Amino acid sequence: MRLVACPVALHPDGAPRRLAIATHPQIALVHAEIAPNARPENTAAQALYAIGGLETRAALLLGTSDDIVAGERWHFALxxxxxxxxxxxxxxxxxxxxxxxxxxxxxxxxxDGLTAPHDRAIDWIRAAL
Incomplete structure (x- = not known):
């Protein structure tokens, strides 16, 4: 099973609840494969910085889902x-x-333009928050 880390990066002002996403070339959540022996929350924070350019002050594991993409376990980190x-x-x-x-x-x-996996991931995030 492939392990994926997905940072749940909320706008720091807190209201309304806004999530950092890629908007071009496609609408997508930042996510990255978790290396062996790596912590999912660390991978999420590193991906957020490497891919999205946002620095993380702290990362906390929210939970996991096997229902985003078949054969993958997604770990969500706030x-x-x-x-x-x-x-x-x-x-x-x-x-x-x-x-x-x-x-x-x-x-x-x-x-419009979200792929089914990213749509499912956002539904998971909404339910978790």
Whole structure:
């Protein structure tokens, strides 16, 4: 089974509940494969910084789900981001690809363009919070 870490990075102002997501080239949650012997919350915080460019002050494991992608166990970690944060930003990920990011209001209707796994992951996050 493939192990995946997904940072749940909420906007530091707290209201409304907003989650950091990639907005281009596709709408997606930041996530990364967990290396052997690595802690899921550490992997989530590292992925948030490496992929999304957001620094984490603390990461706390929220829980896991085997229902996001078949053959994968997703570990969700609440990541407290370091302010200030922008409404939108860009970051070059580990592979050099430039991605754009923004905030998704968790209590609003989900945008078109989310893949089924990311839609299921956001539903999991909403239920956990």
């Amino acid at each position: 990541c407290r981001t370091v302010p200030p944060v922008r409404a939108q930003w860009q970051n070059a990920g580990p592979d050099g690809t430039l991605q754009r990011f923004g905030w998704l209001a968790l209590d609003d209707t989900l945008p």
